[in-house]
Amino acid sequence: MFKKEETLSFLTELLSINSPTGYTHHAIHFLKETVDELGFKSETTPKGNLLVHVEGKDASQTRGLSAHVDTLGLMVRSINSNGTLALTKLGGPLTPTLDGEYSDIITRDGKVYTGTILSKSPSIHVFKDASTKGRDIDNLVVKLDERVESKEDVQNLGIQHGDIIAYDPKVVVTESGFVKSRFLDDKASVSILISLLKQIKAEEVTPSTNMTFIFSTYEEVGHGASWIPENITELLAVDMGCIGEDLACTEYDVSICAKDSSGPYDYEMTSRLITFAKNEKLNFAVDIYPMYGSDASAALSGGANIKAALIGPGVSSSHGMERTHVDAIENTFNLLCEYIKN
Structure with a gap:
């Protein structure tokens, strides 16, 4: 049974944890604490991905479910002579949407400073190209x-090239x-998988096969689950x-992707x-x-000898x-419930 308030509360808390790709250890620690409290066996790979193991009826097979905790972000490229970054x-x-956003600048020694992302022509009263730049x-x-x-002055604060910048x-x-937020890609899906794990524990659900839940950390740069067990x-x-x-998908549907830039998923x-999805009368869409x-x-590009597919909640303005x-979110949760049972 889908627990809306619990899922949205977890999602809101997860969204508050800065986790730009390459800087995900705090979010992974939060997820690991959550699944460990539920009593699942978990491990963190050298790369930083979190694996959660769930026993099923057929122990001779293991299927995987993945979602990525890493998000978009920025990094300090250099420090300008006027003290901006x-x-x-x-x-x-999508960089035009970042103009005016508040951000955290995280130094290598753990200090956090705040700032604002701005155009180099930030004032209509000063710059002729403020609205067109x-x-x-x-x-x-x-x-x-x-x-x-x-x-x-900036260097004296301890800020240097390569420091992480996470925006609000x-x-x-x-x-x-x-639900309006940056980084619903893919923290909405992470929250759905955590809700699924909570249901498995609370209702003593035994999946049809062994399952490994993979929470990956480098998906936004293309190699999140390039290695899997x-x-x-x-x-x-x-x-x-x-x-x-x-596209047919809406913000109310679970999307089933037949093909993406890498080619078709397993037929x-x-x-x-x-x-x-049809049998459960879910709102769904099949798209490319x-x-x-x-x-x-x-994972396929990394050489995994697997069947693979892709689903997720419809998200606008990615x-x-x-x-x-x-x-x-609920339609995606319900489709996953059917998937692990069959």
């Missing part, structure tokens, strides 16, 4: 909330059931469903998921995502200011 991207954020990464800077006027997710859950023969990635153009496995990759496609609805 030049930037480089972590993953592929491009908002690509080279035209954005971070202005620190410190009294700094030079590169040396701005989480809002509306009374009408919408060799005993996994089937991997279902749970990641956001796209919305727009000629039998995808067909099985479609059948489950030509500019998309997942943990499942990373890599910008994202939004989904609790119905999409």
Whole structure:
């Protein structure tokens, strides 16, 4: 049974933990504490991915479920002479949406400073091109909330090239059931998998096969689940469903992806998921995502000899200011319940 308030509460807490790709240890620690308290056996790989093992009826088979905890972010590329920070991207954020966002600057020795991401022409009263200047990464800077006027002033704070910059997710859950936040890709799916683990424990559900839940840490840069345990023969990635153009998915649906930029997903496995969705009368859509990759496609590219498929809640405005609805989260949860039972 889907527990809406519990899932949304966990999602909100997870979204508050900074975890740009390459800086995910706090989020992974939070997830590990959660699953350890539930009593599941878990381990962290050298790469930083969290694996959670669940015993099933058929111990001769192991299937995988994955979702990624890493998010988009920024890094200090260099320090400008006026005390602002030049930037480089972590993953592929939609940079025009970042102008004006509050951010945390995290130094290598653990200090956290705050600042604002701004255009290099930030004032309509001063710059003739304030409204027309491009908002690509080279035209954005971070202005620190410190009294700094030079590169040396910034360096004296302990800030250096390569420091992480995490920007505010701005989480809002509306009374009408919408969840508005950055990084729903893919923390919405992570929260769904945690809710699934909680149901397995609370209702003493035994999956049809052994299961390994994979919470990956480098998906946004393409190699999150490029390595998976060799005993996994089937991997279902749970990641956001796209919305727009000629796509059928909405913010209320569970998306079943037939093909992404890496090629088609396993025909039998995808067909099985479609059948489950139909039998359970779920709101779902089957779509093709030509500019998309997942943990499942990373595993296939890494040489895994597996069947692979991809589902997830419909999320609008991906890599910008994202939004989904609790119905999409619930539909995804219910499809996963069917998947682990069959």
